[in-house]
Amino acid sequence: MYKVFVNDKPLFLTNTVEKETDFRMFLLESVDIEQLIVNMFNNKIQKAFLYHPDEKETLKKLKEKIPVAKAGGGLVYNKRGEVLFIFRNGKWDLPKGGIEKNEDIEDTAIREVEEETGVKGLKITQKLQKTYHVFKRNGTYRLKVTHWYEMKTDYSGKLSGQLEEGIEKVAWLNPEQIKEVLTNSYENIKLLFETVELDK
Incomplete structure (x- = not known):
């Protein structure tokens, strides 16, 4: 099952029919996706399921209904086992950004982390899960x-937030601080941390 966030509210892509309780269920084939998204953005729907019988097809079908923007980002560890966070729009986030023409997604992730935080010497150590969310542009x-991507660096220089991207703060945070800032972060970022082990 895929989880897509719309204004931090979950939209599940599923191949099982569940009895509705606290959510709405729609058929992926026939749903008016824009109307559903507008309703979620306007808090009329808090949680929704999109049903399609073939689980492998669910994401593909959704991508046929809405334009896709591809991005790369990093969960970056320093030598002390701290993780690199940025603060923008009143929330803690991880550095990420859109892919450029003819760029590999790994290169996008490294470039965006460097641009948004000033951190250099990044090495990708493993691929993490993908996350999905809907935005309006x-x-x-x-x-x-x-x-x-999980990344490691020995960089110990100055951190500098990319002002034109609205980044107010860049910080290395330890596991205790991470637990705290995740209470003021995005659902996708929380989801990512559910699958990684801190204290590296």
Whole structure:
């Protein structure tokens, strides 16, 4: 099952029919996706399921209904086992950004981390899960698919947030601090941390 976040509310892509309780269920084939997204953005729907009988087809079908933006990001550890976070729009987040023409997604992830935080000497150590969320740009809703990579660095220099991206703070956080900042982060970031072990 895939989980797509719309304004931090979950939209599940599923191949099982469940009895509705606290959510709405729609058929992926026939749903008016824009209307559903608008309702979720406007808090009329808190949680929804999109049903399609073939689980492998669910994401593909959704991508046919909404433009896709591909992004790369990093979960970066330093030598002390701290993780690199950025603070923007009032929330803690991880550095990430959109792919450029003819760029490999791994290169996107490294470039974006460098640009957004000033951290250099990044090495990808493993591929993490992808996350999905819907955002609006120039009046159009898009599905952002972010490819996440675990990275390591020995960098101990100055951190500098990319101002034109609205980044107010960049910080190395230890596992205790991470637990705290995740209470003021995005659902996708929380999801990512459910699958990684801190205290590396």
